[in-house]
Amino acid sequence: MTHYKLTLAYDGTHFAGYQVQPNQRTVQGVLQKALAKMAKVDHFHIDGSGRTDSGVHALGQVVSFDYPGNIPVEAILRAMNSLMPLDVEILKAEIVPADFHARYSATGKRYLYRVQRGRYTDPFKRLYTGHFPYKLDLDRVRVALDDLVGTHDFSSFAASGGEITDKVRTIYEATVREDVAANEVIFEFYGNGFLYNMVRILVATLLEIGTGRRDVHDFLRLFEVKDRQQARGTAPASGLYLKEVYYDGEQPVR
Amino acid sequence: MTHYKLTLAYDGTHFAGYQVQPNQRTVQGVLQKALAKMAKVDHFHIDGSGRTDSGVHALGQVVSFDYPGNIPVEAILRAMNSLMPLDVEILKAEIVPADFHARYSATGKRYLYRVQRGRYTDPFKRLYTGHFPYKLDLDRVRVALDDLVGTHDFSSFAASGGEITDKVRTIYEATVREDVAANEVIFEFYGNGFLYNMVRILVATLLEIGTGRRDVHDFLRLFEVKDRQQARGTAPASGLYLKEVYYDGEQPVR
Known part of the structure; x- marks a missing residue:
């Protein structure tokens, strides 16, 4: 073996x-x-x-x-x-050594979320992005992303149905960047673990903050209330990518 | 109306x-x-x-x-x-004026063909490129592309079944470029008209010239023989894009 x-x-x-x-x-x-x-x-x-x-x-x-x-x-x-x-x-x-386990040996994961901008859905991106045509203030989004970094109780951001009861996770990095040529806004999240649907719920909430419909520091309130109903939306699956899984001793490669 | x-x-x-x-x-x-x-x-x-x-x-x-x-x-x-x-x-x-006709008023068309390089098919490009993992000499391809420019009888490059008997067409531009970041080779063809499957047959032949399996000036021979069997392959539909249709008075936009 x-x-x-x-x-x-x-x-x-x-x-x-x-x-x-x-x-x-x-x-x-x-x-x-x-x-x-x-x-x-x-x-x-x-x-x-x-x-x-x-x-x-x-x-x-x-x-x-x-x-x-x-x-x-x-x-x-x-x-x-x-x-x-x-x-x-x-x-x-x-x-790899016999005791390596893809899940239990993992020390972190990086997810990427691609948001397609523009008025109508690009036919070539419909399966590979989430489409969001509304005006976004990325400065507001960046302030909110800073609130995400650190160790928090993400109960407000976990889809029901999971068997996991401990909903405390640590996010090491949460960033957004604009790809002007591709007309996309791209989120990245690097953390020690993510709950079921968590990234998609975070993105939906971040987009609402970006439009101004939600308070810029709403994440601080959502960490407190621990209520999935308050975070509401879930961004489409099509924009989400598991980018990298990290194991002990590996340095995150950007 | x-x-x-x-x-x-x-x-x-x-x-x-x-x-x-x-x-x-x-x-x-x-x-x-x-x-x-x-x-x-x-x-x-x-x-x-x-x-x-x-x-x-x-x-x-x-x-x-x-x-x-x-x-x-x-x-x-x-x-x-x-x-x-x-x-x-x-x-x-x-x-547009009443006498404008999308087909009969057209004075030229530009097609693009994306070839995905790399050893294995990229899952995200399988529907949007043709995959060609073999070594290519793009200098040879460029010499062959120069032979294509001009007015020629493209009988060797037309799929059977078309009702069109006049197979003389003019190609104004035929280029190839490498997109290193995307690991792609991209062909563009601009001409006054294209026969059924013509671009896909041209690309398949150009790739054979690029590998060295076919003489670098084989197009000159293929124009003469007017025999579809000699050009053989047809590159996959997935790599082909109708990029632009030109009408009188419009300048081609690159």
């Missing part, structure tokens, strides 16, 4: 999310099926760094698994890519 | 091409349905600058039609966009 770590990108549009579900096309399902075929077994189990929802994309999702024998990483990379559908690309294969 | 010209962009992935076909989702069909609804009529006919195939995109397709009354262009633009599916965007509406 050898223990492997794969880093992969996928277009989430045609997946019912990352996690295996019966009779659904999932990223985990596609990966496990390919590995079962390679290993000539009926079932193969992999561990992912965490779920992504239906329509959510990944630029650097991470999975780990044991594989029989000792196959070079280059051979694993080539074999896996030859078995992947066109909406999944394996970017990197590594041999 | 007022005569209108619309310029539109579409993602061709989920269309069976531009031209109306029974029981198929087509761009012309979607536009005519919206206009019929607006005009409260059963059938509405529009003229397009030309067909694009299934999977082929447009950044600047042009259509023209008569519409009852005298509605301001801004109202037409807003109404049409509100009725369009997310994979079509109306970019511009203009009132």
Whole structure:
């Protein structure tokens, strides 16, 4: 047995999310099926760094698994890519210590959210951005992003249904930048962990702050009230990307 | 009656091409349905600058039609966009003289072809580029592109099935550039007209010249032999974009 770590990108549009579900096309399902075929077994189990929802994309999702024998990483990379559908690309294969676990060893994650500006939806971006045509004051958004950094109770920003009760998370970085050429506004969030739908709810709230419909320091109030109803909206899945998963000793690469 | 010209962009992935076909989702069909609804009529006919195939995109397709009354262009633009599916965007509406015809008034067209480089298919570009992982010598490609410019018989580069017998066309510009950041090679062709599948066949041939598998001046031979079998391949529809349609008096905008 050898223990492997794969880093992969996928277009989430045609997946019912990352996690295996019966009779659904999932990223985990596609990966496990390919590995079962390679290993000539009926079932193969992999561990992912965490779920992504239906329509959510990944630029650097991470999975780990044991594989029989000792196959070079280059051979694993080539074999896996030859078995992947066109909406999944394996970017990197590594041999890692046996105690490495894609989820439990992770020390942080970086998410990116692309907001498409402009009056009408760009046909080529409808699956890869969230569209927001209204006027935005990015200075207000930046003040609000500063309120997000630090350790807070994110109960107001967690979709119900999760089994997680501890909703305290630390955000190390929360930024926004404008890509004028692409006519996009791009958010990035780097933290030690994120709750179910948390980034999409944060983005929806940030956009409301940017239009002036919500107080610029509303996050401070929302941390206190711990009430999902107060944060309201959820930005579309299509704009969200799991950009990078960090493990001990790794420096975040911007 | 007022005569209108619309310029539109579409993602061709989920269309069976531009031209109306029974029981198929087509761009012309979607536009005519919206206009019929607006005009409260059963059938509405529009003229397009030309067909694009299934999977082929447009950044600047042009259509023209008569519409009852005298509605301001801004109202037409807003109404049409509100009725369009997310994979079509109306970019511009203009009132034009009654004798303007999207197809017959056109004096030239510009097509763009995006080739994705890199070893494996990028999941986010699979629908918007053609993938070509092999080594390319762009200097050879540029020499071949120079052979294309001018007036030639393109019989070797026309898919069979077209009803057009005159296969002489003039190409004013044929260029290639590398987008290093995007890891793409981008072709542009500007000419007075293009035959069915012509750009895709030209690109496939240019890529073969770029790898060295085909003589650098093979176009000169292919113009002579007038034999579709000699040019062989057709690059995937996903990389092709109708970028702009030109009309008398308009200067090409790069």
